[in-house]
Amino acid sequence: MSLESQRKWLHLALVPEMDFENFFRLLKTFGLPENIFSQTFSALSSVVPQSIALSIRSSLSESREQRLTEILKLLDTIPTARLVVPSDEDYPQKFLSIARPPLVTLSVGQLALLNRPTVGFVGSSHPSKEGQAIAKSWAQAILNNPVSLIQGDSEGIENIALKSAIQKDAQSLVIVTKNILSDPLCEKKLRFASENGLLLASLENEDNPWASRQKLMISCIEHFVVIEAGIRSKVLSLVREAADEGRDVMAVPGSIHSPLSKGCHKLIREGAKLVESVDDIVVEMRN
Missing domain, CATH: 3.40.50.450 (Rossmann fold)
Incomplete structure (x- = not known):
């Protein structure tokens, strides 16, 4: 997964008020995070609450941006570290066997x-x-x-x-x-x-x-x-x-x-x- 793709998955996961239902609805409607972040506020707010749509269109808070940066650093410095997301070919079958599977997981x-x-x-x-x-x-x-x-x-x-x-x-x-x-x-x-x-x-x-x-x-x-x-x-x-x-x-x-x-x-x-x-x-x- 490219650095930019990692950043967008993490950014979406760290959006305030984001929960499984809204995260999944966005993925189902628009596809990968790259596509979600290219949507207009109007398109986003037709799928999720306006507060979440606004947060997606805005920058993360300083504390959340710092967390994102720290995770990206960890991913870069540990050879076996990666993000596990539903678009992965090796996304665990066990995850898919529950109603609300994990969407962004750090794996080492x-x-x-x-x-x-x-x-x-x-x-x-x-x-x-x-x-x-x-x-x-x-x-x-x-x-x-x-x-x-x-x-x-x-x-x-x-x-x-x-x-x-x-x-x-x-x-x-x-x-x-x-x-x-x-x-x-x-x-x-x-x-x-x-x-x-x-x-x-x-x-x-x-x-x-x-x-x-x-x-x-x-x-x-x-x-x-x-x-x-x-x-x-x-x-x-x-x-x-x-x-x-x-x-x-x-x-x-x-x-x-x-x-x-x-x-x-x-x-x-x-x-x-x-x-x-x-x-x-x-x-x-x-x-």
């Missing part, structure tokens, strides 16, 4: 890892010692199978599983991050992904990076495994949304006296598969 490493069966561990941000131990051991054990581990980097279960997989020097680890440019571990993650696996970061919806990250995880992960979650954990909303998109949800049972088991037990009652080992996960993934 081996995008082909998304062609394998995928699994990801999620759960409490404050897990028990037992939950931590499960996340550490299962993250390494699952990598002995022909799958890709898609791992978020939020605090708790996600980060514990991620670090454990990195310690194993995993070749099939995919890191999904919220905001790579503001991540203090940005350099370390980029280095790992460029040498071993894959790193993905959504570049859409700058005003709500958490929601963009969640959508990206659902796009990538076919099988979610919940290791400890409270009854009000935001993890429950993530996996329920994933289930609505046809993704598989598994949950680890625990003590009836532990608050961190309540969310998992609720998911199991709602239809999540009960798993007690990595072998159980592998069996479920084959079904």
Whole structure:
């Protein structure tokens, strides 16, 4: 993808108020971003709200322009870095299997890892010692199978599983991050992904990076495994949304006296598969 094409995809993704529906409507109506930016205000406002049409015709704010510049610099300096957009011939099929697929994603490493069966561990941000131990051991054990581990980097279960997989020097680890440019571990993650696996970061919806990250995880992960979650954990909303998109949800049972088991037990009652080992996960993934 040319530098100018990269800039236009990023510019469109960073337009204030831009969301999936309006972004997709523009692409469907006018084609590639190069064509969108050549449209008149009148033509644009016939497809999207006037505020968005005006933003497309205007320059980005200083802060958004700086972000665009930083992303372009990253794309230029890391050999395996690229933008993944729907016009790509190798746009992941997994992305297309959800209702609102990612439109602009930063990719560093081996995008082909998304062609394998995928699994990801999620759960409490404050897990028990037992939950931590499960996340550490299962993250390494699952990598002995022909799958890709898609791992978020939020605090708790996600980060514990991620670090454990990195310690194993995993070749099939995919890191999904919220905001790579503001991540203090940005350099370390980029280095790992460029040498071993894959790193993905959504570049859409700058005003709500958490929601963009969640959508990206659902796009990538076919099988979610919940290791400890409270009854009000935001993890429950993530996996329920994933289930609505046809993704598989598994949950680890625990003590009836532990608050961190309540969310998992609720998911199991709602239809999540009960798993007690990595072998159980592998069996479920084959079904």
